[in-house]
Amino acid sequence: xxxxxxxxxxxxxxxxxxxxxxxxxxxxxxxxxxxxxxxxxxxxxxxxxxxxxxxxxxxxxxxxxxxxxxxxxxxxxxxxxxxxxxxxxxxxxxxxxxxxxxxxxxxxxxxxxxxxxxxxxxxxxxxxxxxxxxxxxxxxxxxxxxxxxxxxxxxxxxxxxxxxxxxxxxxxxxxxxxxxxxxxxxxxxxxxxxxxxxxxxxxxxxxxxxxxxxxxxxxxxxxxxxxxxxxxxxxxxxxxxxxx
Numbered sequence: 001x002x003x004x005x006x007x008x009x010x011x012x013x014x015x016x017x018x019x020x021x022x023x024x025x026x027x028x029x030x031x032x033x034x035x036x037x038x039x040x041x042x043x044x045x046x047x048x049x050x051x052x053x054x055x056x057x058x059x060x061x062x063x064x065x066x067x068x069x070x071x072x073x074x075x076x077x078x079x080x081x082x083x084x085x086x087x088x089x090x091x092x093x094x095x096x097x098x099x100x101x102x103x104x105x106x107x108x109x110x111x112x113x114x115x116x117x118x119x120x121x122x123x124x125x126x127x128x129x130x131x132x133x134x135x136x137x138x139x140x141x142x143x144x145x146x147x148x149x150x151x152x153x154x155x156x157x158x159x160x161x162x163x164x165x166x167x168x169x170x171x172x173x174x175x176x177x178x179x180x181x182x183x184x185x186x187x188x189x190x191x192x193x194x195x196x197x198x199x200x201x202x203x204x205x206x207x208x209x210x211x212x213x214x215x216x217x218x219x220x221x222x223x224x225x226x227x228x229x230x231x232x233x234x235x236x237x238x239x240x241x242x243x244x
Contacts, residue, residue, distance in 0.1 A: 040078035045086070047073050047239025049203065053094050056125065056210075056228040063100035064159070065118075066125055069233050070094070075133070079243070084135040088151065089128075092205075092233070096123040099164060123162035123172070127207070127231055129155040129181050143191040147201070155181035157210040157230060173215030173223060179208040179230055189241070197241040207231040 053069040069092055077086025099121040102114040133151035140146075158176035187201015207230035215223045 040080040041243055042076070042078050043084070043086075043241050043243045045073075045075045045077075045199075045239055045241045047075075047199065047237050049073070049092070049235040049237035051203075051233055051235035053125075053234075054229075054232040055100075056230075058226050058228050061102045061114075062226055062228070064096060064121070064125070064162075064228065065098040065100060066094040067097050068094060069235065071127070071235075073237075073239075077133070082137045082139055084133075084137065084147075084149075086133050086135075088131045088133055088153075090131065092127045092129075092235075094125050096121050096125065096159075096162060119167075120165045121163065122165055124160045126158045126160055127155050127181075127205070127233075128158070129153060129205070129207075131181065131183065133183075133185075135185070137189060145189045147185070147187055147189055147199075149185040151183045151185075153181055155179055155207045155231065157207055159212045159214075162212075162214055171215045173213060175212040175214075177210040177212070179210050181205065181207040181231070187237075195243045197243070199237075199239040199241060201237055203235040203237055205231055205233045205235065 048070075049072070050068060050070045053066055055066065056064040071090060071092025073088055073090035075086045075088035077084055099119045100116060101119070102116050105115045131151040131153035133149055135147050135149035137145045137147045156176055156178050158174070160174045161172045162174070163172045183203055183205045185201055185203045187199055190198040190200070192198050209227055209230050211225060211227045213223055213225045
């Protein structure tokens, strides 16, 4: 319980530090807003993404293998000259395809000898993230502008309805944990109209490890809590920005 509280306070501190760095004015902004607040233009954005995610692994003896990652995100922010600052809510999911583990080959004949096996599995891995982002748009004087960005926040990383399809025990298991998350973005913004922009880009999204309780991972009707690696996702995304 103490360790969990310590991890949570550490994550909260990191997010607070990021917010202070990203949003100019820091604490004094609550008393006297910096001049750029009056000159910044608000915007709303929506984006869709698809990409590849690495497997969720535990050391060398467990692995949850997934398919393509896909999802959507909504953001509200302010643009000041070449900078954009926003809060983003995103949901992404991928389907579980296989479960890999090392099993004893012949414990009676060769104690300690293991062999890796893949088992058909079903379920999904879901990321629901709340992020603070900062972007820089490179001025070009044209209708297109390259951009780079980064963000930090928290992800609700969840394993849903996990089960081994060839198991004699059909019980499903779901578990989740809130973990620290971060992302990097790069792409191009195109001006479609004075108040509407199109974005095409690449996003890397990563998170801390998560601890999930798996039902029946040993094909004996038992559950097992395992700490797996977090998200490690490469995404291609397309979005629209609506400026007010």
